[in-house]
Structures are given as C-alpha cells and as structure tokens.
Amino acid sequence: MKRRRMIRCAVLAAACAVLMLCQGVMAKGNDTNYSQVNGTVASGARAKYTKLRGKGKDKVTLMIYMIGSDLESQNGMATADLNEMVYSGLGNQKVNVIVETGGCRKWRNSLISAKKLQRWRVSGQGVGLMEEKPLAPMTEEEELADFIRFCATEAPADRYILIFWDHGGGSVSGFGHDETYPNDTMNIGEIARALKKGGVRFDFIGFDACLMATLETAIAIEPYADYMIASEESEPGTGWYYTNWLQMLNENSSTNTLNLGRRICDDFTAKNTMYASAIGTTLSVTDLSELDEIVAKRLASFGLDLTKQLKNKDYMNVAKARTGSREFASSSRLDQIDLVDFCNRLGSAESSRLADAVRSAVKYNRVNNASNAYGLSIYFPNYSLRSVNSMISLCEDIGVDTGWTEGLRTYAALEQSGQIAAGSSQSWGSSSGSLLDILLGSGSSGNGSYDSSSTPSLLETLFGSSADSYTDSYNTYDSYGSMSESDIYDLLSQAGYGSSQGSSYGSSYGSYGSSYGSGYGGYDPYGPYGASSGSLLDILTGGYTSTDGLYYGANDYSSVLPYDTMDDSSAGGSLLGLAADLLFGRAPVSSSTLTLTQKDGKHVLELDEEMWEQIMAAELEVFVDDGEGYLDLGLDNVLDYTDEGDLIDEWDGTWLTLNGHPVAVYPVSDEDEDEDGLYITTKFIPVLLNGERYNLLVQFNEETGEDTVLGAEKVLSTGVQERGLTQPGSGDRIQPLCDYITYEGSFEGCYALGDELTVPADGKLTVANRKITGGKRCLYTVRLTDLYQAHYWVPALEA
C-alpha cells in the first residue's frame, strides 16, 4: 500500500513538474504564447527517428509539395514564397531544396507551367528544373509518394523535411485544393499512406496551410516524422516566411529542429501581424515522439471517461464545455476545437491528464489575437453532425483508439436525439413548432404548404394525453419515462428524419427490409448504406453495413456495442435507451412553453432556470414583408434581459448596416474571448464581392460594441478553408444578399438586398445599426438554440 502510494506520488510529482515547465515557458494569464522553446522530452516518449550528426555535417533535403491553387493564380502567393526561398541565398552543398509545383491554372511568373507537374531545385541563384511530367491531381496519395521517393533518390540525406503548401481543411477536409482537379482533397489517412509509400522518415513535417495542427493529423503522421509544425487556425494567404529559417539551415545544416521551428513560428507571426493584425494567427511545433505512448493513450482514457460522463446523464456539462471551447474556422462549421481548452473546461481528472500530455508535446506555440489556442486542436461534433461518421472512419483508419471514437459517437448520438425530440429543424416547411409556423401563425405540414390540421410536434405526441403509459416487448414505461427503441424509431419516422439520407442513394442496403420505412415517408432506420451514410441509426448504434449488404447493428448489439453498454441498466440496455432516458427525463423546451407575457409594457419570455440552462443562444430574427414574400434579414444576438433574467422580446426597429446599406447577418460564434477576456461575437454578412459569392466576417466586442471587419471569406468547393481573408479595398463593389421566402413557406431564392455599395477611397467599412424602412410590415421573433443545437422560435410579433 505504501509503495503504491509512493509511485502514484512520483507520477504526480513528474506531472506537476511538466506542467510547471510548460507554464514557465508560456506567457502569463490567458496568453498561450511560449516565451521559449520547451526542450524537455516526456518520459515514455519514443526515440527520435532523425539523429543529427551535428557541426554542420548533416545533409538536408527539404521537400516542398506546392499545390499552387488560387493562392497563386489569384494572388501570386506561391511565387512570393519561392522568391523568399531564393532570397535566403541557399548555396550550402549539403542543403537541397526541391519543390514540386502543380495544381494551379495560372502561375504568376514566366517560369512555371500550369500544364505540367514540375520539380525544381531551389538555390540562391533561382530555381532550376529537375523533372516534369504530365499534369495529374496533386491531391492523389501516389503523386505525393512519388515526389518523396524522387527527392530521396536525387538527394539522399541525413535529415529530411517535408512542407505541404496550399489550402487546408483540418481533420474533416484534409489538405489541398488542386485548381486543375478541383473536386478532391487529400485526407489525413491518404497523407499517412503516401508517407508510408514514400519510404522516408522526416525530421519534421510542416503544413503551410490552414487548420492542420490537429491531434488526428499528428497521430497519422507520427510513424513518419519527429515533429509537426502546423496551424490550428486558418492561415493568412501570405503564409510562412521562408527566408530566415532557410538562411539558418544554409549556415548550419545541423541547426537544432526546435530552433528552426521557433524561427518559423516567430517569423510567421510577425509577418502576418504586420499585414493583418485583426486576424488571429496560430502556429505550433509538436513533438510527435510523445504522441503514441502518452498522448494517444490518454486520449483513449479521456474518451472512455467522457462516455461514462454522458451515460451518467452529464450531457449538459459536456455540451457547455464543448460550446465554450475555442473553435477554429467557426464560419465553416468544421467543429474543430482546441483540445487543451476543451479539457480545461471539462475539468475532470482524465481531461486534465490529457491536457498535460498535450501541453508537454507542444514544444513551441505562437499566437496572435487568438485566445485559448494551445497548439493542437481536435474534431468534436457540435454545430454539425454531418462529419461524425466520416471522422470515426478516419480515426479507425489512422489508428486512433476506439475509446475516443466511442466518446464521439455517444455525444453525437445524444445531440442528434435531442434535436429530433425537439422536433425542430433549420429548414423551411418542417414540422410544427418551426419558423414557418411562427411566421404563418399556425401549424403547417411538413412539406412547405400551409395546412391547418398540422401534425402534432413530437413533444406534443410524447407528452400529450396519449402517452399515459405503454408497454412494448421490452418493458412497461410510465408517461414521460424511458422509451423503447421501437418507439424512438416511430418518432424518427414521424419526424421524417432519415429520408434525406435515403432518398437519393438507391437501394444498396440489401435484403433487410424497410418495415419501418414504408408508410413513413420513406424513412428506413437502417439506412441505405452503412457507417459511411451518416444515418441516425448508424450514429446511435455504431452499426454498419458490410459489403454483403447485411446490417450489423440494431439486432446484433453484441457486435457493435461495448459489453458494458449491454449491461447498462437503463431502458433497453442500449444507447438508444440512454438517449431516451436523458432526453425525456429533462424539462422539455418546446414551442408550447415559449409563450410571451407582458411585464412593464414589454413582451417577455419567462422560462424556469432548468430550461435556461439548456439554452445556448438567443437571437433576434427579423423578416420584412414586401407584399409578395419575406426578406430574411438573419439573426443578431442583441437581446436584453430583465434583472430577473426574463428575455425581453422587443425590437427597436434597427438592423445592421454596412456603410449605411442594410445587410442580412448570421452568427458564426459568440464564445470567443479577446486577450482581455472580453467576449467577442463573430458574424457573417452574405455578399457578392465584385460579383463573386463571399461572406464578410465581422467581429463585435460584446462589452464595448466596437466592431472589426475582418475581411471577406470565399468558400471553396472542396470544403477546405480559404487561406486568408480577402480585404475589400477602394473601388470594390459589395452587394449585400438575403434569402427570400414565399408566403407558402418555401425558399424562393437568394436576392440582392438593397443597392450595391462601392468601398470608398479610404477603404473604410463601417457597421452600425440604423432604423430600417421599406416593405409593408416587419415581423420579428426570437430563435433559441439549445445544447443539442435544436432551434425554437417564440411567437412572431409585428413591429
């Protein structure tokens, strides 16, 4: 007993020492910048693959995989970086820099061809062609593998470095947007396979791309590199600065890797602060040798602990921690969050252990205007569940322990169940309690047409007089109590959920039928295809469809659910039963509870505290009736509360304008903090910028009302993040846009909102509220979002 206690103390002391060291190298307070490199290596880390000879004796081969994309064709960013490399004055015979170019419709120099893939040697004199081949997608793993093999053959070295250059989309979307083959990216699993085929182990792998500093990326590339240098957040278009660190390498090819990494991070931060200080930047150096034995194992334990928490009906605590976590590329809803920040907010023993491990593995971190960014992010679903199944598959592909994926699956299932139980939908013409009902003032059918004999909402069905008690083949349940799987399937089919998964995808699901599907609007709870489908059933049960078309899941829990889930004493012994327990044991938020009362001459919404605890966002939504339909001006979190905490549902008749022009506005996030800890709200304004579809991003300081127009974000077809924001300048034309809804509740189209504005000579864009005019009348309502990301609307009022 005594000996065990001593060992535990020794481990605790070691953990404290690591934590203190990390805190010592970090600046104070909320600032996550490192003041110096953390040169320690955690106990249990593997040996480094690359062992430097030292004293400038090392031969170095630096490979740069440069997919030019629109970064080059529109803005010449790749040419600029190639010039930075040349300016470093490379001339050391021991240092070889080889670049592969491609993936770009037009190179902004007279040397590189857009019609071929080319490989170049870069020196202080310029770039010299080594090889060229026919154009091919640079997002193909075989092309990357071939490039690696080429470089290793042409320039064998003691030390290899690989840089990925282009757009990035994090763990969800992967790397690369090839302009010449635009509909694909290289996901993290493909990157890992390419590295394996390349047959080289790297000193470090860098991503001069957005969002690639994820734990999933680190785990995937760990077998092939000692360090990773990447950014959690989107990178500005100017990207890394190459001159100084290549000079360091040129002067001493044995330069310590962490010192090189520090130079890269410092120069990147300085360069981009100079050009665009309002846009946050991050760049970190992660020691991959600490990943496998330490970080990955703690991730698995954390995942198992998370699942336990969720099964103990602690969804609210997890959801709040998740919603409050520092998020990256918020406007793209990639659900990528800072892992340490998430762990800190959860505050459990397992989350703290994981946070310690991550902070130890991140050896250097630089941020600018980005709070709570500790160096490594992770995918955790919240705003969108569309990527859950593909991310779980990816995790399995790259060897992430199932302890973690079980946690993801459990959380996603509960969130999805919460949305379904709420009967809410973000689309027009959904089941009653929807926005359409609010606007039209009564129930409507689910297909967009007005119908006074509406389908009751799911909650009305559950809590109405028909639900006193019922017995199914498993148990007898009291009203409002737990429900069987078959009842939940019935609910799902009433909600019409799942048919969007099934309708366009044929009948590849094989011989098990759609007994739940027929007569229910086409819903098939088994889904037309397995784990990759994203069907609710797949998420809930972890089922999948094998290649023989047989579904393993609902009727064979032992094959897909962990044994302790089978033993769970909650209803049905399954995840579905857990979802039912959790959801129907809580105080329901439904449209019937969202009634307005009058206090001091104002309309207010009174909810009890248990319901308020479930509400994550409250936004004013305004519609202008122009006599033919509704112009949707979007959502703004501008609501006030009484001292007692009742929401005041009043509108002052003003709305956001851009240089005096009215705009539609939508939320991106409202949980970020600036360096002083004040909350920041970020929103997007849909526009045409010089005729092209962009979203203008605006940040508001919630305390002071100060706003910053961050820039315009273009969305790429592959889902990767645009690197950097476009800054509208003098003479640019901005046309605000809005959605237009018919009186029948259908989306009719996207329209220009008001007149086009031209950015003035001083480039200033001002956002402020003004009184709005026009239209026959205005309707306003409040949209509430609960911790399951379900939406509810209060009755609309006429202004």
Added chain:
Amino acid sequence: MPERPHSRKVKTEEGYAEVKKGEKIETTVRASERTTEEAQKSKDRDEEN
C-alpha cells in the same frame, strides 16, 4: 442577473436604411449558408419535401 446567452452591444447611428429586394442572384449557396456542404443539405431537403 442569472447567467444568460451572450448579447452584443448595439452601436446605432443616425439615418435610415431602406430594405428592398433587388435582382435574383444565381448562386448555389444561400445567403444563410456558410458552405457548399450546407447548400447541398438544403437541396437534399428540398428534393425530399
């Protein structure tokens, strides 16, 4: 006051802004959508309805 969802402070300026519908815009991504994936989801929902 008990904890409530965040609200931003409004900065109001003098003057009016006229809301009116202009030309229809040909775009696959609605004003309320941030990404092409969301646009595809809307399209799937519309087809289903």
